[in-house]
Amino acid sequence: QVQLVESGGGLVQAGGSLRLSCTASGRGLSSYVMGWFRQAPGKEREFVASISWSGGSIYYDDSVEGRFTISRDNAKNTVSLQMNSLKPEDTAVYYCAAPLPDPDYWGQGTQVTVSS
Numbered sequence: 001q002v003q004l005v006e007s008g009g010g011l012v013q014a015g016g017s018l019r020l021s022c023t024a025s026g027r028g029l030s031s032y033v034m035g036w037f038r039q040a041p042g043k044e045r046e047f048v049a050s051i052s053w054s055g056g057s058i059y060y061d062d063s064v065e066g067r068f069t070i071s072r073d074n075a076k077n078t079v080s081l082q083m084n085s086l087k088p089e090d091t092a093v094y095y096c097a098a099p100l101p102d103p104d105y106w107g108q109g110t111q112v113t114v115s116s
Contacts, residue, residue: 002026002105004096009110012086016114020081022096022107032099033057034072034079038092038112049081050100064090086114 008020020036035050049060049070058070069082079096091114097103 002029002032002098004098004105004107006094006096006107006110009094009112011113011115014086014088014114014116016086017082017084018086018112020083020094020096020110020112022079022081024077024079024096024098026105029077029098033101034096034098035100035103036070036079036081037095037097037103038090039095039109040089040092043092045095048094051079083112086112088114088116090114 003025005023006020012018031053033050033052036048037045038048039045047061048064049068051058051070051072055072067085072079093109093111095109096107098105
């Protein structure tokens with residue numbers, strides 16, 4: 001069983017930055033691709049970014065490319081998402097998930113609100 005716990009959400013003005021963190025616990029993490037998804041009100045959950053165990057393979061949705069950076073610290077079992085140049089359309093609940101591309105495990109989500 002794997003547990004994922006997110007932190008770091010909040011309210012920020014457009015153009016600002018936030019850093020989300022996800023702490024993972026449980027068995028089988030060593031080979032997992034991990035990632036972030038988000039769900040805005042009235043919309044389906046969508047992919048944001050993913051990172052392989054080694055960090056050698058990283059993918060971003062086009063909507064966040066160049067603004068968001070995903071990273072991981074395997075010694076601490078954490079995955080982070082640095083979000084810069086935030087836009088109101090980035091407002092959503094952000095979820096940590098594993099393993100990608102078809103996650104079995106999800107965090108509880110953390111709210112990110114970007115005001116204009």
